Amino acid sequence: MEIKTVLVSLVLAALGIAVALAGFAAEALKPKKSQLKVVYHGLDHECDYPSSPVMRIAIAAVVALVIARTIITATTGGCCSCCRPIPSASKFARLCIRISWFMSIVAVILFIVGAILSGEKGVEIDVNDVFYCYTLRPGVFGAAGIIGLVSVLLGLVYYFVYLLARSRAAEKSGVDLELEKPHVTDVKKPTKL
Template sequence: MHLTKMENKVLGFCAIAAVLGVISAATGFAGEATRVKASEVFIYDDSCVYPSSPALALGIVSAVFTIITRIYTSVSFGGAGCCRTDPNSTPISKLLFVLSWVASVIAVVLLLTAAGLNNRQGGEVDAYGYMTCYVVKPGIFAAGAILALLSAVLGIAAYITLAPPSQTNTYPAAAIPMGTANVDPEKNPGPFPPQQYPPQQYPPQQ
């Protein structure tokens, strides 16, 4: 079964967007798994000692791939203003495209915030005299990863729901004049000119 050029274009877009979305989500979940936890921090000489963690780098990579996915989706749609200029846009594709934008923006904010908080070191003494060390709250990396994947899925759905381009008729139908009863066949023979018959021969009259 041979695929058309339009179908190949859709499949190519879906494959690239899906790979970018999976990378964004995978690195985001990896950041959640490797973030510094409260049980891993210990206090030494009234200071918080933190273990090394790749969560900062993973969060930044996830945010970068989310931005790349957003740029790729927008370019495929014809730019950020595609919902206003693309003649193939439908109300559903416009809505999905906007939701994809919102999800990607929130995902980037959450991922960068989690990465920054994970790298924050220090603590404070509470009212009871206990030292409390700063750690990123659980779930922020995971929420950013889910929204990054959701942004890619919504972008793919928006692209699929675009209306197919209108096909131009290469062979226009021939116009046949109606009501040819009052048309002179010698001046306007029309699409089907009358057949010509040879004059009949009559015997000479006696």
């Protein structure tokens, strides 16, 4: 394997793991119901939320996912690589890159929506007219992290298939060129009389 291939693979794997870890970290650090308090100011009610790094973690995960997606796109022939024909590429490879794109978009949306909703400071009223503070449902950031990791791994599978198809095409064209090469003979140049 070339050094570039190893380097790209390691960077993509590190970014995928970083996305997953960020998802689990955000899930663990988001405000819990037990940490939230409803503060009464006469007739007004508001929630007292503890400070949380969830927004920064979610943004970092989105940036890591976008960088991974950019690397995959740049190393596999541009943004339309899933639609352009690649010599000897399988339908499996095309399916991998399309699912990878879809999963990346879903993970980014989950991270962004989760970050926005975890900072929601609204007071809700339940059925019994009891005030409570809004909290994000469990599993949103964890799911975003897992989906992001899987999308990067599918992109990495596509990257390897793309490199294999490209090397096979280069080998095939090299063989064809050797077969079509004209036979060179020693021919004496005619002498002038």
